[in-house]
Amino acid sequence: MGKKELKVSLFLAWRSLIRGNRSSTVMTVIIIALCFTNMIFLPGLFNGIGQSITTQLVDYEVGNVLVSPRAGDQYITDLDATLDLINHMPGVERATPHYTRGATLKSGDRILSVGVRAISPSDEKYVSPLYTKMIAGTYLGDGDTGEIIMGKTVAGDASVRQEDEFQPSLGGVRIGDSITIEYGNGYTKDYRVKGIYFTGWSQADGTVYTTMSDMELVEGQALDRADYITVKAKPGYSEKYIKDELQSYGVSQDVQTTSDLLAKGMGRALQSFAIINLVSLIVSIVITTVVLFIVITIKTINSRKQIGILKAIGVDKTVIMHSYGLQVIILALFGIIIGITITSLLGLYMSLHPIVTPEWSAVLYLTPIDMLTNSLILFGAAVVAGYVPAWRVAGEDIQKIMRA
Amino acid sequence: MIRTENLRKIYQMGNVEVRALDGVDIHIEKGEFVGIMGPSGSGKSTLLHMLGLLDIPTSGRIFIDGTETGRLTDYQKTMFRLYKLGYVFQDYALVPELTVMENVALPAMLRADRTESQYRADTVEILGKIGLCDRRGHLQGELSGGQQQRVAIARAIVNKPDILFADEPCANLDTENSRMVLNLFHEINEQMQQTIVMVSHEDWHKEYFHRIIRLRDGKIVDGGG
Numbered sequence: 001m002g003k004k005e006l007k008v009s010l011f012l013a014w015r016s017l018i019r020g021n022r023s024s025t026v027m028t029v030i031i032i033a034l035c036f037t038n039m040i041f042l043p044g045l046f047n048g049i050g051q052s053i054t055t056q057l058v059d060y061e062v063g064n065v066l067v068s069p070r071a072g073d074q075y076i077t078d079l080d081a082t083l084d085l086i087n088h089m090p091g092v093e094r095a096t097p098h099y100t101r102g103a104t105l106k107s108g109d110r111i112l113s114v115g116v117r118a119i120s121p122s123d124e125k126y127v128s129p130l131y132t133k134m135i136a137g138t139y140l141g142d143g144d145t146g147e148i149i150m151g152k153t154v155a156g157d158a159s160v161r162q163e164d165e166f167q168p169s170l171g172g173v174r175i176g177d178s179i180t181i182e183y184g185n186g187y188t189k190d191y192r193v194k195g196i197y198f199t200g201w202s203q204a205d206g207t208v209y210t211t212m213s214d215m216e217l218v219e220g221q222a223l224d225r226a227d228y229i230t231v232k233a234k235p236g237y238s239e240k241y242i243k244d245e246l247q248s249y250g251v252s253q254d255v256q257t258t259s260d261l262l263a264k265g266m267g268r269a270l271q272s273f274a275i276i277n278l279v280s281l282i283v284s285i286v287i288t289t290v291v292l293f294i295v296i297t298i299k300t301i302n303s304r305k306q307i308g309i310l311k312a313i314g315v316d317k318t319v320i321m322h323s324y325g326l327q328v329i330i331l332a333l334f335g336i337i338i339g340i341t342i343t344s345l346l347g348l349y350m351s352l353h354p355i356v357t358p359e360w361s362a363v364l365y366l367t368p369i370d371m372l373t374n375s376l377i378l379f380g381a382a383v384v385a386g387y388v389p390a391w392r393v394a395g396e397d398i399q400k401i402m403r404a
Numbered sequence: 405m406i407r408t409e410n411l412r413k414i415y416q417m418g419n420v421e422v423r424a425l426d427g428v429d430i431h432i433e434k435g436e437f438v439g440i441m442g443p444s445g446s447g448k449s450t451l452l453h454m455l456g457l458l459d460i461p462t463s464g465r466i467f468i469d470g471t472e473t474g475r476l477t478d479y480q481k482t483m484f485r486l487y488k489l490g491y492v493f494q495d496y497a498l499v500p501e502l503t504v505m506e507n508v509a510l511p512a513m514l515r516a517d518r519t520e521s522q523y524r525a526d527t528v529e530i531l532g533k534i535g536l537c538d539r540r541g542h543l544q545g546e547l548s549g550g551q552q553q554r555v556a557i558a559r560a561i562v563n564k565p566d567i568l569f570a571d572e573p574c575a576n577l578d579t580e581n582s583r584m585v586l587n588l589f590h591e592i593n594e595q596m597q598q599t600i601v602m603v604s605h606e607d608w609h610k611e612y613f614h615r616i617i618r619l620r621d622g623k624i625v626d627g628g629g
Binding site for chain 1: 456458478485489491502510513514559563
């Protein structure tokens with residue numbers, strides 16, 4: 001098929017679309033657009049949830065790589081040497097220790113059991129954006145003692161009655177308030193609330209932070225141990241690379257990347273998401289293919305006589321077939337463009353109004369690759385659905401179709 | 405120009421064998437305006453479709469300009485129709501989504517030996533000849549029956565074919581429009597030395613034909629040449 005024939009096919013296709021049945025054309029484009037939206041919305045939403053969980057897990061829980069005690073050990077010991085080793089490895093932005101003690105907080109008549117997590121505030125800033133999430137007061141400093149920061153969930157809201165609370169709290173603690181903390185080892189001390197933060201990640205917002213210096217007072221000794229160390233990778237270094245480096249440098253603790261942890265913790269959930277995505281994708285493709293197949297079949301059946309006439313006046317069957325195929329290609333292109341527009345608008349709307357649950361908040365996570373892949377899949381399905389009926393009718397005997 | 409040898413077309417209607425054409429031998433010279441006439445069911449349209457390569461004979465041979473058409477492949481037949489033959493159908497058979505200009509230009513667009521400017525010029529010239537230049541941007545639905553048939557004729561001759569086939573082109577027209585169409589055929593035949601083969605069942609059309617081939621029950625009864 002030469003350039004001239006293709007030009008005639010395109011000419012016939014375009015004329016048929018703009019001067020033919022417009023309502024059918026518009027409906028077909030809308031169906032393709034909605035199928036595209038359906039194909040990309042659910043996976044985008046699940047990706048958004050996964051992305052949100054991953055980001056929050058990295059930011060507030062484990063960093064890029066988590067170094068935890070070997071099986072059978074309660075703590076990472078020889079903390080200073082271990083941190084020094086990790087911090088000097090290529091690709092490591094910063095490693096920071098976490099040490100948590102169970103405690104009971106008392107504020108007025110409210111009593112709340114939470115974990116008090118000790119951190120090195122200046123190092124923590126390299127690993128977690130928690131210091132940017134302060135909604136009142138200020139973040140901790142390295143030498144702070146007798147001061148804590150707490151999540152909004154722990155601080156609570158004075159305007160909400162205790163029996164109406166979704167999660168138990170201290171009932172509306174404010175900056176400067178004094179809180180009594182009684183640790184599991186019996187150590188009791190009054191703390192001043194230095195800051196209140198809100199991250200949107202329920203586990204972080206339900207935690208109280210203090211400094212490693214303060215925790216040394218609680219423990220009554222210098223703290224050369226930690227529950228775990230979170231490691232932040234420098235830009236351009238993969239988690240896997242850091243993990244391998246840590247292991248090759250002889251860090252004898254248990255080393256896991258965020259992906260490892262997600263696979264363990266959320267593997268089943270992610271697998272379910274993948275299955276739902278696949279089912280949604282297949283259903284959308286089948287619907288699009290069937291709809292386009294029906295539209296083009298009806299169109300070719302209604303145009304059988306005309307196809308016969310075209311063949312009679314010397315228009316080759318490939319030109320006729322391509323004219324119908326090109327109609328579907330044009331419809332699919334418009335449908336995909338509108339679908340991308342609808343999806344982008346939904347993405348924009350959801351970035352402004354994310355789906356918020358107590359555990360996570362999610363937006364529509366769409367990448368150009370997702371858009372391109374889905375566009376190509378839909379386009380391929382449309383081409384098959386359009387060409388098959390066109391090929392069948394165009395190949396029929398002239399007399400047979402002219403008598404139709 | 406056109407020659408057939410013992411042309412037969414047999415349709416199987418259940419257990420009944422219908423002989424639409426039964427041993428037809430004809431010979432048509434270049435520049436002739438030939439009418440194929442006969443009663444309904446005599447095989448007129450079947451013969452025209454065989455000659456125009458729109459249908460395949462059960463047996464027998466057709467030669468057009470020395471080419472035995474039965475030996476051509478499907479694609480070669482399509483190209484043969486595009487370059488050498490023109491058709492006018494009873495029901496005009498225009499493409500409804502195309503304008504008058506586009507309908508007429510369509511066969512010319514596909515020819516490898518015509519540039520866009522050439523086929524545009526040819527189309528405008530032919531529309532001028534048939535008096536529809538002012539209607540070039542109109543769609544089929546905006547034309548009268550007579551005008552539609554004139555457009556169909558213009559489309560049939562835009563490629564300057566060797567032979568023009570017309571299958572009862574006046575069947576849907578009143579006498580005035582029929583006469584206009586026949587006069588147009590006459591002019592084309594006279595001025596362009598165009599060979600025309602036309603099927604008709606109207607007796608008064610015979611005054612336009614150089615020769616009449618009469619068919620009855622699939623057999624030539626007169627004028628086979």
